[in-house]
Amino acid sequence: MGDSTAIPIFNQRVYAVVRQVPKGMVTTYGTIAAALGDPKKAREVGWALHAKPREESAAAYRVVNREGSLSGGWAFGSPDVQRGLLEAEGVGFLPDGRVDLSRHLWRPEGGAGSNLPIQPSLL
DNA sequence: AGACTGACGGATC
DNA sequence: AGATCCGCCAGTC
Numbered sequence: 396m397g398d399s400t401a402i403p404i405f406n407q408r409v410y411a412v413v414r415q416v417p418k419g420m421v422t423t424y425g426t427i428a429a430a431l432g433d434p435k436k437a438r439e440v441g442w443a444l445h446a447k448p449r450e451e452s453a454a455a456y457r458v459v460n461r462e463g464s465l466s467g468g469w470a471f472g473s474p475d476v477q478r479g480l481l482e483a484e485g486v487g488f489l490p491d492g493r494v495d496l497s498r499h500l501w502r503p504e505g506g507a508g509s510n511l512p513i514q515p516s517l518l
Numbered sequence: 519a520g521a522c523t524g525a526c527g528g529a530t531c
Numbered sequence: 532a533g534a535t536c537c538g539c540c541a542g543t544c
Contacts (some may be wrong), residue, residue, distance in 0.1 A: 460526060466525045
Protein backbone atom coordinates (compact mmCIF):
# COMPACT_ATOMS: atom_id res chain seq x y z
CA MET A 396 0.00 0.00 0.00
CA GLY A 397 2.15 2.89 0.83
CA ASP A 398 2.67 3.76 -2.77
CA SER A 399 3.32 7.24 -1.55
CA THR A 400 6.91 6.06 -1.25
CA ALA A 401 7.01 6.27 -5.02
CA ILE A 402 7.16 10.02 -4.61
CA PRO A 403 10.09 11.50 -2.67
CA ILE A 404 9.20 13.23 0.55
CA PHE A 405 10.83 16.37 -0.71
CA ASN A 406 8.51 16.45 -3.71
CA GLN A 407 5.48 15.85 -1.54
CA ARG A 408 6.46 18.78 0.62
CA VAL A 409 6.79 20.94 -2.44
CA TYR A 410 3.33 20.03 -3.62
CA ALA A 411 1.95 20.67 -0.17
CA VAL A 412 3.35 24.18 -0.19
CA VAL A 413 2.19 24.88 -3.73
CA ARG A 414 -1.31 23.83 -2.79
CA GLN A 415 -1.28 26.46 -0.08
CA VAL A 416 -0.66 29.31 -2.46
CA PRO A 417 -3.89 31.32 -2.47
CA LYS A 418 -5.52 32.58 -5.60
CA GLY A 419 -4.24 35.87 -6.82
CA MET A 420 -0.83 35.18 -5.31
CA VAL A 421 2.36 33.57 -6.50
CA THR A 422 5.48 32.22 -4.86
CA THR A 423 8.99 31.45 -5.97
CA TYR A 424 11.10 28.32 -6.14
CA GLY A 425 13.61 29.70 -3.71
CA THR A 426 10.89 30.67 -1.26
CA ILE A 427 9.48 27.16 -1.31
CA ALA A 428 12.93 25.63 -0.95
CA ALA A 429 13.67 27.88 1.99
CA ALA A 430 10.38 26.91 3.58
CA LEU A 431 11.44 23.29 3.29
CA GLY A 432 14.70 24.07 5.00
CA ASP A 433 17.08 24.18 2.04
CA PRO A 434 17.18 27.45 0.11
CA LYS A 435 19.78 25.93 -2.21
CA LYS A 436 17.37 23.38 -3.48
CA ALA A 437 15.39 25.91 -5.45
CA ARG A 438 16.18 23.94 -8.57
CA GLU A 439 14.89 20.75 -7.10
CA VAL A 440 11.62 22.51 -6.41
CA GLY A 441 11.20 23.27 -10.07
CA TRP A 442 12.23 19.73 -10.81
CA ALA A 443 9.59 18.36 -8.49
CA LEU A 444 6.90 20.33 -10.23
CA HIS A 445 8.05 19.01 -13.55
CA ALA A 446 7.95 15.39 -12.48
CA LYS A 447 4.68 15.42 -10.69
CA PRO A 448 1.20 14.32 -11.63
CA ARG A 449 -1.21 16.75 -13.20
CA GLU A 450 -3.46 16.91 -10.20
CA GLU A 451 -0.65 18.16 -8.07
CA SER A 452 0.56 20.56 -10.68
CA ALA A 453 -2.81 22.26 -10.68
CA ALA A 454 -1.39 25.29 -8.93
CA ALA A 455 2.08 24.98 -10.35
CA TYR A 456 1.41 27.98 -12.54
CA ARG A 457 1.44 30.06 -9.36
CA VAL A 458 5.13 29.34 -8.98
CA VAL A 459 7.56 31.66 -10.71
CA ASN A 460 11.21 32.43 -10.34
CA ARG A 461 12.62 35.12 -8.08
CA GLU A 462 12.27 37.77 -10.78
CA GLY A 463 8.62 37.02 -11.32
CA SER A 464 9.35 35.69 -14.79
CA LEU A 465 7.11 32.96 -16.13
CA SER A 466 8.50 29.59 -16.92
CA GLY A 467 7.91 29.46 -20.64
CA GLY A 468 5.84 27.41 -22.97
CA TRP A 469 7.16 23.88 -22.42
CA ALA A 470 5.05 23.46 -19.30
CA PHE A 471 1.74 24.97 -20.32
CA GLY A 472 2.01 25.16 -24.08
CA SER A 473 2.87 28.83 -24.06
CA PRO A 474 3.79 31.51 -21.54
CA ASP A 475 0.52 33.23 -22.36
CA VAL A 476 -1.37 30.31 -20.88
CA GLN A 477 0.29 30.67 -17.49
CA ARG A 478 -0.09 34.42 -17.60
CA GLY A 479 -3.75 34.08 -18.50
CA LEU A 480 -4.37 31.81 -15.54
CA LEU A 481 -2.68 34.22 -13.16
CA GLU A 482 -4.40 37.29 -14.54
CA ALA A 483 -7.72 35.50 -14.22
CA GLU A 484 -7.01 35.29 -10.50
CA GLY A 485 -6.19 38.95 -10.23
CA VAL A 486 -2.41 38.75 -10.38
CA GLY A 487 -0.95 41.96 -11.71
CA PHE A 488 1.85 42.05 -14.23
CA LEU A 489 4.55 44.59 -14.83
CA PRO A 490 5.16 46.18 -18.22
CA ASP A 491 8.14 43.84 -18.46
CA GLY A 492 5.79 40.88 -18.58
CA ARG A 493 6.81 39.77 -15.12
CA VAL A 494 4.56 39.19 -12.15
CA ASP A 495 4.36 42.13 -9.79
CA LEU A 496 5.97 40.39 -6.86
CA SER A 497 5.77 43.51 -4.74
CA ARG A 498 2.02 42.98 -4.66
CA HIS A 499 1.49 39.29 -5.22
CA LEU A 500 4.38 37.43 -3.64
CA TRP A 501 3.08 34.91 -1.13
CA ARG A 502 5.27 33.35 1.49
CA PRO A 503 4.59 30.04 3.19
CA GLU A 504 4.58 30.47 6.89
CA GLY A 505 2.39 29.06 9.52
CA GLY A 506 2.19 32.25 11.44
CA ALA A 507 0.62 35.62 11.77
CA GLY A 508 0.16 38.03 8.94
CA SER A 509 0.27 35.27 6.40
CA ASN A 510 -2.53 37.04 4.60
CA LEU A 511 -0.44 40.06 3.95
CA PRO A 512 1.75 40.12 0.89
CA ILE A 513 5.35 40.60 1.79
CA GLN A 514 7.31 43.30 0.10
CA PRO A 515 10.72 41.99 -0.91
CA SER A 516 13.13 44.64 0.23
CA LEU A 517 15.72 43.00 -1.98
CA LEU A 518 13.96 44.42 -4.95
C1' DA B 519 34.18 8.73 -12.61
C1' DG B 520 33.79 12.95 -15.40
C1' DA B 521 30.98 16.26 -17.86
C1' DC B 522 26.68 18.38 -19.05
C1' DT B 523 22.04 20.04 -18.06
C1' DG B 524 18.56 22.67 -15.70
C1' DA B 525 10.68 25.12 -13.94
C1' DC B 526 17.05 28.72 -9.55
C1' DG B 527 19.44 32.35 -7.00
C1' DG B 528 22.93 35.49 -5.95
C1' DA B 529 26.92 38.18 -6.93
C1' DT B 530 29.50 40.73 -10.12
C1' DC B 531 30.54 43.54 -14.29
C1' DA C 532 18.74 47.22 -16.07
C1' DG C 533 20.90 43.72 -18.77
C1' DA C 534 24.53 40.30 -19.45
C1' DT C 535 27.73 37.14 -17.47
C1' DC C 536 29.71 33.98 -14.14
C1' DC C 537 29.55 31.12 -10.11
C1' DG C 538 27.49 28.03 -6.67
C1' DC C 539 24.18 24.34 -5.41
C1' DC C 540 22.22 19.88 -6.19
C1' DA C 541 19.81 15.96 -8.47
C1' DG C 542 19.45 13.51 -12.73
C1' DT C 543 21.32 11.87 -17.09
C1' DC C 544 24.87 10.51 -20.68
